[in-house]
Amino acid sequence: MALYRDDGVVLRTYRLGEADRIVVFYTRSHGKVRAVAKGVRRTKSKFGARLEPASIVHLQLYEGRNLDIVTQAESVGPLPQLRTDLDRFGRASVLLEVIDQIGTEGEPDPMLFKLLTGALTELDRAGNPMVVPAFVARVLVLEGVQPLLEACVHCGTEVDLVAIDLSEGGVLCREHRRGEPISNGARAVFEHLFEGRVRQVLEATSEPVASEVEQMASRMIEQHIERRLKSSTVLHQHLAT
Amino acid sequence: MSAYAKPVEILIDELGRLPGIGPKSAQRIAFHLLKVDRVDAQRLADAITVMKDTVSFCDRCFNIAEGANCEICIDPKRDDSVICVVEEPKDIAAIEKTGAFRGRYHVLQGAINMLEGIGPEQLKIKELALRIAAEDISEVILCTNPNIEGETTAAFIATKILAPFQINVTRLASGLPVGGDLEYADELTLGRALEGRQAVR
Numbered sequence: 001m002a003l004y005r006d007d008g009v010v011l012r013t014y015r016l017g018e019a020d021r022i023v024v025f026y027t028r029s030h031g032k033v034r035a036v037a038k039g040v041r042r043t044k045s046k047f048g049a050r051l052e053p054a055s056i057v058h059l060q061l062y063e064g065r066n067l068d069i070v071t072q073a074e075s076v077g078p079l080p081q082l083r084t085d086l087d088r089f090g091r092a093s094v095l096l097e098v099i100d101q102i103g104t105e106g107e108p109d110p111m112l113f114k115l116l117t118g119a120l121t122e123l124d125r126a127g128n129p130m131v132v133p134a135f136v137a138r139v140l141v142l143e144g145v146q147p148l149l150e151a152c153v154h155c156g157t158e159v160d161l162v163a164i165d166l167s168e169g170g171v172l173c174r175e176h177r178r179g180e181p182i183s184n185g186a187r188a189v190f191e192h193l194f195e196g197r198v199r200q201v202l203e204a205t206s207e208p209v210a211s212e213v214e215q216m217a218s219r220m221i222e223q224h225i226e227r228r229l230k231s232s233t234v235l236h237q238h239l240a241t
Numbered sequence: 242m243s244a245y246a247k248p249v250e251i252l253i254d255e256l257g258r259l260p261g262i263g264p265k266s267a268q269r270i271a272f273h274l275l276k277v278d279r280v281d282a283q284r285l286a287d288a289i290t291v292m293k294d295t296v297s298f299c300d301r302c303f304n305i306a307e308g309a310n311c312e313i314c315i316d317p318k319r320d321d322s323v324i325c326v327v328e329e330p331k332d333i334a335a336i337e338k339t340g341a342f343r344g345r346y347h348v349l350q351g352a353i354n355m356l357e358g359i360g361p362e363q364l365k366i367k368e369l370a371l372r373i374a375a376e377d378i379s380e381v382i383l384c385t386n387p388n389i390e391g392e393t394t395a396a397f398i399a400t401k402i403l404a405p406f407q408i409n410v411t412r413l414a415s416g417l418p419v420g421g422d423l424e425y426a427d428e429l430t431l432g433r434a435l436e437g438r439q440a441v442r
Binding site (some may be wrong): 012017032043044046047050052053054075078080082083084085086089090093094096097121228231233235237238241 | 261353357359361389394396397401418421
């Protein structure tokens, strides 16, 4: 199998040499793929704008020894709003960075692929800030590591839950509180998200709960991947100004 | 234990840190320098130290400059009312080569790239706003790269930074490269070329 086709999302790109780029894709059937796009930085490149972060493309790749080579790329759904709105693109960057961290080469996960393309399309369409928490919640459920929200992880009580300690894996009551505070509103939003009631959250969450949820979602996924997300740090710095 | 004399080893190590130069190339350059005349090697060494001693960033536009201000900022013949905003000093060289622009520049020193942890605060965007408030400027041309980082940067500057000022904000046109082939144009570029079509005179 020298040539193969697949659908993919561009996660990130690195400059390579004079005019090439290494493009990291998350593909439907091959998991994470690192491939070289030759001449993509030249103004006359046949790839043009198709191989930029967050693009969803139909690809033809040539299997190489170490890195594959992109031979053709066709846009599947262009996402024009992401390019002109820093808030939307910032949020899209968080999604891409998360997938870059949890995706593995040669281990396809069609569910994760569908989740990513769905989230990017929704961000492009409406720019809803709750897309990122919804995405993170789904990823945590798929990975089987969502925090417990219904009862105190220490004593099991279901009333007066005021804090969340992500290293403990869930919420805590007033008596055993540790970690950081969590409002009832934010806890309810996460309960909806973990149980798959995404539409409701996208439609009905407003400030100040929305920012609390968004920031906490970043910390949840950071806890899982055990490192800081660069894009989320910059995004929240930017949103705060 | 190293195969070469210590000074050669150090030089290879230093050369190997340069962009695009691997260990083999570093070795080749080091041995070349070992062979050339002392004067030639000295000229290279001087070029590096003189550059580091005298060149820094312009206080006004953040282009590279010999002294406090760059040559473009000092030049009295240039148009003070137009600023061209670029990502890197090397973009200035590209625009200057066209000979089509006679205004001044502002170098952002990068573009917003959240995946790399670069947000608006890390760039010279605040300084741009200060310049526009202080100088008599009628037009800002956003000449960031037409890739996603450059476009989001331009959109951010246009909507969040320049909107309060009563000035013209323009963006470089994008369209088809001269000598290209229509069937290979991507949808986005072709779409923009259609949007920006011009009457045939």
